[in-house]
Amino acid sequence: MSQPAESAASYSSQPLLPTISGPDDVKALPLEALPQLAQEIRDEIIQVTSVNGGHVGSNLGVVELCIGLHRVFSTPTDQFVFDVAHQGYVHKLLTGRAGEFFRGLRKTNGASGFLYRSESKHDAFGAGHAGTALSAALGMATARDLRGSAEHVVAVCGDAAFTCGVTLEALNNVVGSTKRLIVVLNDNEWSIAKNVGAIAHYLNRLSTNPTYNKIHHDLERFCTSLPGGHEMHRVYMKWKRETKDFFVESSLFEKFGLRYIGPVDGHDQEKMIKNLEFAKQGDQTVLLHVITKKGKGLDAAIRSPEKFHGASPYDSATGENKKGPAGTPPNYQDVMGKALTKFALADSRIVGITGAMPAGTGLTHLAQGCPRQFFDVGIAEEHAVLFAAGLATKGMRPVCAIYSTFLQRGYDQIIHDVALQNLPVTFCMDRAGLSANDGPTHHGLFDISYLRCIPGVTVMQPKDEDELVDMLHTSLQLDGPGFIRYPRGAGQGTPIKETPATLPVGKAEVVREGTNIMIWALGPMVQDALVIADRLAAEEGLSVGVVNARFAKPIDHTLLHKHATPGSMIVTMEDHVVTGGFGTAVLESLQDCDHKTGLERIGWPDNFVEHGSSVEILRAAHGLSPDDIHQRILHRWRSAKEITI
Ligand SMILES: Cc1ncc(C[n+]2csc(CCOP(=O)(O)OP(=O)(O)O)c2C)c(N)n1
Incomplete structure (x- = not known):
């Protein structure tokens, strides 16, 4: 199902990926070889994720971007900070981890699905949660300035990273922290689901304004065709930055002290390299806006970006999921989502809130069955909790469906805004317990400890999916905050009662x-x-x-x-x-x-x-x-x- 690269066959009959043992080998290849390398990387990602599962779409979208980064910069001296780090597969393949280690992706002793400083000297910063790249990169750039060294620091952020409060906090501090930082904004318009909110809308306007883009593309082509085109290109880029405001309101990023470059076609390898080289020049804080296609190279992933964000094993020819054993019970998340929808249809005070994970939490059921009572607030767990607190003060019965590990983000809001005011917010903490192949950033192993110390809260865990429905029903009747933790994956196969039971709080069975x-x-x-x-x-x-x-x-x-x-x-x-x-x-x-x-x-x-x-x-x-x-x-x-x- 992988689409053939136009010029892939034209460079060499020998595979290139096995010859890449590190970034120097990427630099040594002639420009004409890069489409073939890109194609081989895509094939490898599809081959491995179809067997092991993993983040398919995000990685297929950043192939040319990562090749460009390794052509222009030199890790580990220069440092890349990938947001979430779920899109780190290409970087892994270019930094000596191709072969058996990458084939063991997400498996015991194989490559992790995210980046860890302990896995490679080329991984400057570990992650698994969203929104951390800009702050971390800012810290690294500031340390570099204080120590007087010269390396480049590049933050690679998805468009959805800009729905995270912490990214905006970092943005607010660029000017006061460093004079030299490169931010690559990899804009594919998708979070896991379609990206939401005003910033997503703004980015969409930046990348699709037809008048502006037509002028931009014509002029860029004209400049590079002239003798001395490089200098012309530089002058043009300056003009472009200064005129962009005229066409697309104002460039938000310029207001935060970042020179805006873009939008750039993230699949045009030459343009990627040229723009990264431009961003690298001199002392400047720049944001390079790169437009990419999530899932590029796999038709099924382009058709269903949400499903192929984090896919379970699939047939690489058809994109169909490989079937689990027959008769597998429904997942906890679906049981919760369906029960919540049923309760919400009967009681208009009940609303469901997700932080950019409608499918993962099962809230897609609510979005479809009861759309007015469904809210996707973006990757904004702190806001999700506070938003729920506000709703609860007005007599609503909010349910925050957030994975156990991501709820760590909303801890102050849980104590300060929900528990202290004894507001009746229900928290459905999916993926509580071990999340085996995702690893330590995603295990939900701390929630009882971090909640148990808070006065007045109720923390529960059902023995099966039927009891999960009882607990949701019970929590929706509490006078204060209720937390329900349940694991990833299939339930026990217990049939769900027609009428849920109200459980006596604090009583074991x-x-x-x-x-x-x-x-x-x-x-x-x-x-x-x-x-x-x-x-x-x-x-x-x-x-x-x-x-x-x-x-x-x-x-x-x-x-x-x-x-x-x-x-x-x-x-x-x-x-x-x-x-x-x-x-x-x-x-x-x-x-x-x-x-x-x-x-x-x-x-x-x-x-x-x-x-x-x-x-x-x-x-x-x-x-x-x-x-x-x-x-x-x-x-x-x-x-x-x-x-x-
Ligand atoms: C704090 C937190 N909340 C939720 C998630 C789940 N999550 C993983 S990737 C992702 C979307 C990332 O979108 P974007 O940054 O645009 O990158 P893309 O995958 O589109 O390239 C989400 C919501 C997370 N990793 N961290």
Whole structure:
């Protein structure tokens, strides 16, 4: 399905990509070889992502841009800061990571799907969350100035990065921080979904104003055709900057002290190189506005940019997703989105808010079923939370659907604006727990710890998708903030009741009674706990009970203390860091009442967990496979008995 490059065949019959072991090899190629290199890079990205999944569209769109960057600048001395860093595949392929390592993209021991300083000296700054590039690049450029060195710092930002508050904060500080910085604005008009808001509209006007662009293209062609064209081109670019305001209101970026260059066709390799060279000259802070096509080279990705933003494995010929096993239960996100739509249709006070992730959070269902009650605010989690707080003051029942990891952005707003004023905002924290192949920037492993310390909040996790609907229903009736965490991917296959239940807040559910050991499990860990309990009973003759804890705050102290009998043992299980998590809440509760019961807390260790091929592989690598947990519980039980004897 990859489209043939016009001149790809004309340079060499030998593949070029295997000859690229670093940026110097990119520089050594003649200009005529670059279309073939671009085509091979696209083929490789399609080949690898069709098997491993990954960020297809964003990377196919930046091929010429990244080749241009490595032709004009020299990493690691010069530094590129990629926003989100999900579009770093081309950069990886040009900096010595092609071959087996790249083929293992997002898999255990393979290349990460994002950029990490620890992965390569060419990765100047790590990321996975959006909007960080401009601030970080500004810091690096300022450090360079203070230290008196000469390297270039280039921030590469997508158009959606400019919907992030932090990008705008950095923009506001360019003038006061440095006199030399290059910002490449890679404008493809898409976030994950279509980019939203006034800035997206403004960029669209900048790139599509027909009068301006016609004059610009004619004059540029004319200048470069003259003898001494380079100088003419320079004079022309100056004129262009100065006249752009006349055609397209005013160039916003100039007001922030960035010389605006563009718009430039990001797939015209020669133009890309020429404009990057121009941006590199002298002491200046510039913004190079590059227009690219998300998914270029793969028809299916051009047709469906949202689906191919972060795609699961697909057929490279048809673009169809490779089928999972038959009968896979629906994803948690879809269950939530459909339930919310049903509730919103029955109650006009209910509204759903997403920060640029309508499909990922399941809010597409609401957007389609109840569009007036749906808001996509862009990559603006802080604003999403505050916006919800404002809505709640007027009697609305807002639901913020934000991945656990991205809600970290809205922490002050959660405390200062929602919790302190006890406003009834519901937070649906998708991707809570391990997000295996995306890695540490995307694991949702900290939310219980960062929420549990806030007074008055309710934090819960359902054991299955039916209970998720109950929790949403319950949270929408709370007088204050409610947080529901649930994992990525498919539910347990539990049928959803017609009428949801209102759960008693702070009450756990005993799934199975036991007298020796009680496992208090949170969320889908309940299923694992049942398997472990069966095995401990069958192999060791122990009576092991299982509790579906449901609430990480408030926890069910009464039931817990009932289980904390002398000689028995309590085990907690959570898909969350053990530090400050649910197990710690249990520990504190037992400690406060001076219970001496043995307690084993199972959760992720106090480390950043790497990316890996699957949750199972990562659990095994960190001593959290069901077998490891079984052994830990048994070991703890036996040692406690020895001490008692
Ligand atoms: C704080 C945060 N919120 C949400 C996301 C999810 N996310 C990843 S990429 C992306 C869109 C990026 O769009 P853009 O910067 O324009 O780059 P493109 O993929 O279009 O090249 C979003 C919303 C994120 N990474 N970080």
